[in-house]
Amino acid sequence: xxxxxxxxATITRLSIYSRTLEQLTGEGSTVISSExxxxxxxxNPAQIRKDLAYFGEFGVRGVGYYAKELxxxxxxxxxxxxxxxxxxxxTGNLGxxxxxxxxxxxxxxxxxxxxxxxxxxxxxxxxxxxxxxxVNELEEVARGxxxxxxxxxxxxxxxxxxxxxxxxxxIRGILNFAPVQIQVEGGLRVENVDFTVKLDNLAYHLTxx
Amino acid sequence: xxxxxxxxATITRLSIYSRTLEQLTGEGSTVISSExxxxxxxxNPAQIRKDLAYFGEFGVRGVGYYAKELxxxxxxxxxxxxxxxxxxxxTGNLGxxxxxxxxxxxxxxxxxxxxxxxxxxxxxxxxxxxxxxxVNELEEVARGxxxxxxxxxxxxxxxxxxxxxxxxxxIRGILNFAPVQIQVEGGLRVENVDFTVKLDNLAYHLTxx
Numbered sequence: 001x002x003x004x005x006x007x008x009a010t011i012t013r014l015s016i017y018s019r020t021l022e023q024l025t026g027e028g029s030t031v032i033s034s035e036x037x038x039x040x041x042x043x044n045p046a047q048i049r050k051d052l053a054y055f056g057e058f059g060v061r062g063v064g065y066y067a068k069e070l071x072x073x074x075x076x077x078x079x080x081x082x083x084x085x086x087x088x089x090x091t092g093n094l095g096x097x098x099x100x101x102x103x104x105x106x107x108x109x110x111x112x113x114x115x116x117x118x119x120x121x122x123x124x125x126x127x128x129x130x131x132x133x134x135v136n137e138l139e140e141v142a143r144g145x146x147x148x149x150x151x152x153x154x155x156x157x158x159x160x161x162x163x164x165x166x167x168x169x170x171i172r173g174i175l176n177f178a179p180v181q182i183q184v185e186g187g188l189r190v191e192n193v194d195f196t197v198k199l200d201n202l203a204y205h206l207t208x209x
Numbered sequence: 210x211x212x213x214x215x216x217x218a219t220i221t222r223l224s225i226y227s228r229t230l231e232q233l234t235g236e237g238s239t240v241i242s243s244e245x246x247x248x249x250x251x252x253n254p255a256q257i258r259k260d261l262a263y264f265g266e267f268g269v270r271g272v273g274y275y276a277k278e279l280x281x282x283x284x285x286x287x288x289x290x291x292x293x294x295x296x297x298x299x300t301g302n303l304g305x306x307x308x309x310x311x312x313x314x315x316x317x318x319x320x321x322x323x324x325x326x327x328x329x330x331x332x333x334x335x336x337x338x339x340x341x342x343x344v345n346e347l348e349e350v351a352r353g354x355x356x357x358x359x360x361x362x363x364x365x366x367x368x369x370x371x372x373x374x375x376x377x378x379x380i381r382g383i384l385n386f387a388p389v390q391i392q393v394e395g396g397l398r399v400e401n402v403d404f405t406v407k408l409d410n411l412a413y414h415l416t417x418x
Binding site: 008011012014015016018019023042077078079080082090092093094096097098100101102103104105107109129148149160173174175179181189191193194195196197198199200201202203204205206207208 | 217218220221223224225227228232251257286287288289293301302303305306307309310311312313315316318357358362381382383388390393394398400402403404405406407408409412413414415416417
């Protein structure tokens with residue numbers, strides 16, 4: 001199925017709904033009112049209904065949502081009913097922190113290969129046991145390990161080159177932590193992570209009494 | 210001035226507009242059409258107008274926006290016409306990566322103090338030259354250094370305790386990287402950074418042809 005007109009913000013909110021529903025089902029909740037789900041997600045109930053309406057009918061009038069069913073459906077919509085194979089490019093502090101961060105595996109994202117250019121690192125293993133390959137072997141290792149998404153935590157100057165090579169071997173998704181704009185072509189999609197956007201949010205609220 | 214009814218999404222978009230305007234002014238642009246700004250930010254021009262309308266009148270009909278002026282105004286709205294002092298709690302891989310990441314200083318966020326509990330780290334300096342204090346000294350050091358925002362990159366089990374102590378000494382903003390929900394009280398505001406929300410966005414687009 002193709003939902004070409006779904007706003008990006010809806011997808012981001014679905015992701016937040018799924019995190020909240022996971023927490024709720026983990027705590028044993030079976031049914032949740034749209035008001036409670038909305039409050040927990042920081043939106044209003046109408047927004048949840050509108051977001052879900054793109055994909056079908058969910059929830060029972062006067063009851064709310066069946067948490068487990070809704071979680072299942074949202075995960076299906078987002079493509080999270082499978083695990084995803086990730087490659088990490090750059091095993092500095094940030095790369096190591098990402099591979100070790102428990103959120104990834106919890107959400108079905110598994111690092112299957114690691115790359116660096118530092119001769120002092122190549123051939124060694126990360127704390128997780130993942131072997132660090134030289135980036136020269138990118139194409140061969142990425143194909144062999146079945147990488148589906150590339151996570152870039154290299155210095156800014158190396159990011160575009162990695163992205164180009166990933167695109168060449170047909171990888172369609174990149175999560176970019178390098179503080180640089182990656183130019184994309186064809187079917188490649190890049191999501192940039194900029195920690196400071198969240199800080200701007202704090203700054204605004206600390207400034208506005 | 211108080212703008213109590215501004216949607217959180219508007220604030221996030223203002224932050225993205227300011228990043229884009231910074232890039233544009235850096236490249237020498239003086240005037241930008243609302244269409245171009247919208248395309249670069251991944252929204253539609255009406256959205257930009259609506260977001261800005263909360264704060265006043267910007268832009269010139271038939272011309273667009275004066276990039277430098279609009280950037281200045283947005284920074285003022287967000288509280289970015291000053292620098293912010295940050296403390297880092299937890300100097301593992303993630304904490305070190307955050308302190309070293311150039312985006313923070315570029316956006317006016319400066320790490321002024323670092324904390325850990327590891328006796329092997331306390332008393333040593335980070336690569337940036339920042340001295341690592343024992344977290345026992347949190348209150349004294351935070352006051353002395355003038356920390357305004359706490360950045361938590363501790364293991365999950367330590368995050369809530371840090372937040373409580375920061376709240377006690379009147380710190381109102383926390384950027385939380387620990388994979389745990391922090392319970393907030395009073396005037397404290399917590400922004401959680403979850404890298405995997407961006408991955409869900411990729412997963413959705415890789416799944417939907």
